[in-house]
Each structure stands twice: as structure tokens, then as C-alpha cells.
Amino acid sequence: MLPESATSAESIADPKLGSVVDRAIARRYGESGGEAFGISRERFQSIVAAVVVRYGAGFSEPEKVALVESLRVEELVLARACSAGVEAAWDAFLARYRAALHSTALRLTHDEATARELAGELSADLYGIPNSEGRRVSKLDYYMGRGSLEGWLRTVLAREHIDRCRSHRNDVSIEEQIENGVSFAQPDAPLAAETDGRVGAAIAETLAELKAEERFLLASYYLDQRTLAEIGRQMGVHESTVSRKLDRLTSALRKRVRWRLQSAGVAARRCDELLQDLDVRTINVDVAGKLKQAGSSKQESTAGTF
Amino acid sequence: MKQVEPNPLQRELARGPQAGPHPDADLLTGFAEGSLLEREREEIFLHLAGCAECRELLSVAMGAVAKPVDESKPFLVARSSRSPVRTWLPWASVAAGIVLVCTVGLLYRQRLEMQEPAGTENTAETLTASQPMPPAPADRGSMGTVSAAKPNAGKLKNVEPEQDANEMTPAAEETTDDAKQTDASGQNSQSEAASAGAASDKATAVAQAPTQAQARSQVEAQARPQPQVQAKAQAQAQFESQPQAQAQVEPAPAFAAREPARALGKLSVAAASARPNWRIDSTGAVERSFGEGVWQKVLTDEKTKMRVVSVSNSEVWAGGENARLYHSADGGDTWTLIQLPQKNGRDHAIVHISFQTRQAGVVQADDGTSWSTADGGVSWK
Numbered sequence A: 001m002l003p004e005s006a007t008s009a010e011s012i013a014d015p016k017l018g019s020v021v022d023r024a025i026a027r028r029y030g031e032s033g034g035e036a037f038g039i040s041r042e043r044f045q046s047i048v049a050a051v052v053v054r055y056g057a058g059f060s061e062p063e064k065v066a067l068v069e070s071l072r073v074e075e076l077v078l079a080r081a082c083s084a085g086v087e088a089a090w091d092a093f094l095a096r097y098r099a100a101l102h103s104t105a106l107r108l109t110h111d112e113a114t115a116r117e118l119a120g121e122l123s124a125d126l127y128g129i130p131n132s133e134g135r136r137v138s139k140l141d142y143y144m145g146r147g148s149l150e151g152w153l154r155t156v157l158a159r160e161h162i163d164r165c166r167s168h169r170n171d172v173s174i175e176e177q178i179e180n181g182v183s184f185a186q187p188d189a190p191l192a193a194e195t196d197g198r199v200g201a202a203i204a205e206t207l208a209e210l211k212a213e214e215r216f217l218l219a220s221y222y223l224d225q226r227t228l229a230e231i232g233r234q235m236g237v238h239e240s241t242v243s244r245k246l247d248r249l250t251s252a253l254r255k256r257v258r259w260r261l262q263s264a265g266v267a268a269r270r271c272d273e274l275l276q277d278l279d280v281r282t283i284n285v286d287v288a289g290k291l292k293q294a295g296s297s298k299q300e301s302t303a304g305t306f
Numbered sequence B: 001m002k003q004v005e006p007n008p009l010q011r012e013l014a015r016g017p018q019a020g021p022h023p024d025a026d027l028l029t030g031f032a033e034g035s036l037l038e039r040e041r042e043e044i045f046l047h048l049a050g051c052a053e054c055r056e057l058l059s060v061a062m063g064a065v066a067k068p069v070d071e072s073k074p075f076l077v078a079r080s081s082r083s084p085v086r087t088w089l090p091w092a093s094v095a096a097g098i099v100l101v102c103t104v105g106l107l108y109r110q111r112l113e114m115q116e117p118a119g120t121e122n123t124a125e126t127l128t129a130s131q132p133m134p135p136a137p138a139d140r141g142s143m144g145t146v147s148a149a150k151p152n153a154g155k156l157k158n159v160e161p162e163q164d165a166n167e168m169t170p171a172a173e174e175t176t177d178d179a180k181q182t183d184a185s186g187q188n189s190q191s192e193a194a195s196a197g198a199a200s201d202k203a204t205a206v207a208q209a210p211t212q213a214q215a216r217s218q219v220e221a222q223a224r225p226q227p228q229v230q231a232k233a234q235a236q237a238q239f240e241s242q243p244q245a246q247a248q249v250e251p252a253p254a255f256a257a258r259e260p261a262r263a264l265g266k267l268s269v270a271a272a273s274a275r276p277n278w279r280i281d282s283t284g285a286v287e288r289s290f291g292e293g294v295w296q297k298v299l300t301d302e303k304t305k306m307r308v309v310s311v312s313n314s315e316v317w318a319g320g321e322n323a324r325l326y327h328s329a330d331g332g333d334t335w336t337l338i339q340l341p342q343k344n345g346r347d348h349a350i351v352h353i354s355f356q357t358r359q360a361g362v363v364q365a366d367d368g369t370s371w372s373t374a375d376g377g378v379s380w381k
Helices: A019-027 A041-055 A061-070 A073-083 A087-109 A112-127 A149-169 A174-180 A197-209 A212-223 A228-235 A239-263 A268-277 A287-301 B008-014 B025-033 B038-050 B052-063 B072-080 B084-120 B159-175 B189-207 B209-223 B225-238 B243-249 B253-258 B260-273
Strands: B125-128 B277-280 B286-289 B295-297 B306-312 B315-320 B325-328 B336-338 B350-355 B361-365 B370-373
Touching (some): A019 A041, A041 A061, A041 A073, A073 A087, A087 A112, A087 B052, A149 B025, A149 B052, A228 B025, A239 A268
Antiparallel strands (some): B125 B306, B306 B315, B361 B370
16 A cells, blocks of 8 residues: 655646557556556556656647557566555565665775765665655655666765765865965966957857757767766767768868858868867866856756756 | 867757756656657657756666676677677688698699509619518529528518519519619618608508509509400510419409409508518617518628618518628528729728619729729629
8 A cells, every 4th residue: 555645746746648649658558567566557547647747848649658568668667666655665675776776876985985875875865855744755766767767866966066075175285276276276277368269150050050969069079078988878879980070070070160161251271270270179178167167057047957 | 187179069969948847756767678659769869969967867877777687788789699690600611621722632642643653663772770671573683692591581471462462573573674773871870770660651661653554554454344355465565474473463344343443452551561671780780571560681691780771672682781781682581792803902892883774884893993894784894
């Protein structure tokens, strides 16, 4: 018997998704294994409907069906059963994810003690902390089954790790800052003025024409200085594929920028001089400073959903 | 602090459009695992292109993936996707190379064996002291005979093969009348004794040459239908004086036609077993062997140290200290002591024997003294 602790996502779920989507949800109940954890068919319908409502706003019916079919319903049911306090679900969860949680934390922190601490904190959040009403709220309620539960735990751990690093960075004492020589550090130098405004304009226009994936590739490679393997892992493709895409992309980018510059009346030789520095990988660039600038500005303007 | 180096592309990328709300951990995970719908994926790409924070989060999270699952997969797939042909092709090439080398080696060896008789028919064998010497077909000499061996010296256990060989040798005798006979000096008889075994194999092969050539010509003649008649006629002409021997050696035509190679092999073995090898041991004694490692001394009454043995067919010459020179015309069964005329005293040792033909030869001593004969050793000057 599940407790009354329904998640906020489920409470706002619209049960009227259409007969096609409902049938698609009903079809997936059998493979969810909800019966083993005491989750009824109706309860399962409600859980999945909440996911569809959350992510499928504006989706067509076939897209909603595709969304339902792409869900990890078994792990979604396990997460909901755990947050509901079902012992069997917790046993299954710990058996499957406890070791993975610790090993992921260790790969993130590269330190046994820190990894133990990080994994312990997340485990407590997953088990649930009583709220002001005395009802336990588990972080597993936020899992929606869009990816694997292990991958979700990894992402949550990574975010916790990044937050801890940022918070610990602010804990440095004044003495340590003086010792490290950063107490009197000069502020970041402003970006130097462009030598030729036409180049920036041509690049901006060209970048605006690119697809989102191409902009992500360029940003990851040229701005974040990620390796091909890292980008490949993020996109789920092999690094050689990333390399080929980048080669094609930069080649096309050069051609388009050059065409724009020549259209603006820039001589061919001058175009070559201006585009000489387009490959920023060979230039010493303070990417971290720029990322910090961009991050702080966006953090103020956007609010996280997690 | 690093000095910022402006770059147009980087600057414009950083100035990109502001990203919307951050996707949650579910969407980022689904994006990395490829489980999102296409439109969702596009939205995440759009956000990531303008959000360094989410790019960092995604990179850190995906960097914590266990590597065997993520990075080794393409490697393993690439390895396992190798076609079976590509897997065994290198080994097959190596095996083919080995087979080719072995085949060429065998053919080369066979060719050498085939060529050796032709090359040695007109050349006498030259062995120094302690080297085994092959025998030659019997050629009875006409000089006064001094039996230098015991009665059982020539009665070795390979008597029958020897008889076969002698019966086959008249043809070779005819063809080798003009044979050039050379000898070898026995200066280093002591040290060369150690290499007697290795030399004996080669000497045996060379010594078998005339008989092998005859046997091969017979068998080939019998094996080929058309040349068979011609070869048989030649063989009959050659062996006219030894009809019985030919009858013994020549296999039945039917058998020869079916298995010429086997017949040739049998003949070669029979001929080889009848041909003794020669050497001079460390004590200076001349020894003869018919194979199987059994060496028997000849010239047992001779106490003088022999230094050189020269063999051509059945003609065997042995020379040693005190100008002692022996001659056997029957392959070592009987020996004749040759009295060389005195030159510069009697203490020189014969170290070199060379016969241009059966009749004409030169014997040389270690001090340079030489004797020559033009009548097969009857007279020397």
C-alpha cells in the first residue's frame, strides 16, 4: 500500500491524454513490474501521465505515444516505489545502484573520502528528508524515466559535485588567498576591441545560420576546449564522427564568412589575413574567464528546474 | 593572469543567443543516452550551444561513465567486426610461404642429386686424409698385385649391393676412360679426421653418381612408353657385356610404368649401399665403409702413415710417408704397392695424387718431388 505522498508532478497531471496515449501507457504496465512493488495499473497510469504532461506539452498525439514508448518504465516504477517507502523497492534499488553510486562518485572526485561523502549525501536525499509537514520527500520523485536511472543518478551526482566545488572555492580564507597571490589579482581584462568589425559581423551572421547541433559542436570544441572524445561521449557518437563533422563545419564556416566578407567589399588577401586566426585551438585563450562571465550572467537570468 | 587574446569566432560563440531554462537531469541524461525525441534533442542542442554551464555539467557527468562501457566499445566492435578472411589471411600467407620454400628446397636438392652424376662422371673423387671416400666401379688393374688387406677386408656385410654396383659399373667404366682423376693432399689428416662424417655424406652422393645416372636412365626409359624402347636399347648396348646384371636391375616394364619413381629409389638405395666411403683415420690408416657407420681398415699390413687417398670409379690410389704408394683397381679389395723411383732420398711423404685419365697421373710429395705415369702406374718417372 502506497502512502499518500504523491509527487507534485503527479498531482498536477491531466489524466485526459487521449485514448491512444492511454492505451500506449496501459500497454507498458506489464513490463514495468509495478505489481511487484504494489503499484496498481491506475497508479502507473497516473505516474506516466504526469511525465507526459511535463514533457509533452505541445506534442502531437503520435509524439506523446513515442514519448511514452521511450520511457524507462521499470526504473520509473522502482523510483516511485522507493520514494513511497516500499522496502522491496529499496532492496532492489540498493542492490542495483549502491555500488554504481559509489564508483561514479569516486570517478568524479578522484578521492575516496570525498566520494564517500558525496554518495552519502545523495543517498540521504534519495531516501527522503521530512518536510515541514513531516512527510518525507525523496529526490527520486524528480526522476521521470527519460533516461536510465543510473544515468540520472550520475548527472545528479555531477551537479552535486560541481556545486560542492563552487561552494568550497568560496571557502578559501583570506590568508590562503594572500598566500596564493590571488588577493590582489587584477580584474579580468576586457575583451580587446575588434580590429575589423566586419569579421565579427560576418561570423555572427554565419553562426546564426547554423543548426543547434553545429553551434554546440563549435562551442564545445573552440570555446570549452573539449576533446573530441569528450564531445563524442556527450553526443553519443564516436570521436571520429565528431572530427569529421568538425572538419566539414569549419570548412563550410570559412567559406561562408569569406563570401560574406567579400560581399562587404573586403579584398581577397585581406580576407585571408582576417581568417588566419579562425582556428582558436592554437591560440592562448582565457576560456575559463569567458565561461565564468557567461555563466554568471546566465545564472541571474535563468532558473534551474532541478 | 592570462592576457586575453581576442578571436572573432570565439567571441561570437560566446556572444551567442541566450539559452532558455536549464534542462533537468532527466533531459540531459536522455540526451546523452539518445532516448529523447528529435524535437527535444534539437532543443537541448540549442540550449547547450548557448549554455556553458550545462555543457560543463554534461561533460562532467559523461566523464564519470565507466570507461569499459563507453570508450572500449568502438574498439571491441572494430576488433570483432574483422572478417574471418582478414583474420586467417596473414597466417595462410605465412604457411604458403613456408610450403613454397620447402618445395623449392626439395626441388633444388633433387636437382643437385640429378646433376651430380653428370658432373662427376669425368672427375675423380678427391679426399684428403681422414675423409671418407666413395668407391668407384671396379676396374681391374694389370699391375703386380700385393694384397694389402686381410682376406675379409673386402667381404663386408654389403656384399650383395656391392655386387650389384659392380655389375652396373661397366657402362660407367666405358664412359670414364677419359675421366680426369684428381686427388687431394692429406696435409692436415689429424684435424680433418673430425670432419670425416660430414664429408662422407657428400662423397657418398658423388660416388653414387655414375650408377645412379645409369639406374635413372634405365627407369626413366622404362617409365616413358615412347623413349622406353630407345633407352632400353641404349642400356642394352651399354650393358651388353653384363646381360645378367641388367636383368637383375631392370624392373619389370609394367612395374616401372606404374611406379617409376619408386623403382628409381630402390635402385638408388641398392647402388648406394654397394659403394664404400673412404677415409684416413687419425693413425694414418686407410679405412673403407659401406655405410651404417661401420669402418673397416684396408692395407692392414701397412704400418706407414697414409696421407692421401684418391678415388676414381674403382681405381683407388693411396699415398703416404716414405713415398709409399698403393693402387687398387677393384675398389679396395686388392692392393698393389707401387715402387716409385728414388728421387732425393726416401723420406718424403706423398701428399698429392692426380690422374688426368686412367693412364696419366702425377704423384707429388710434401717436399715438391713428383712422379708421373702415362701407363696407369706401370712405370713412373
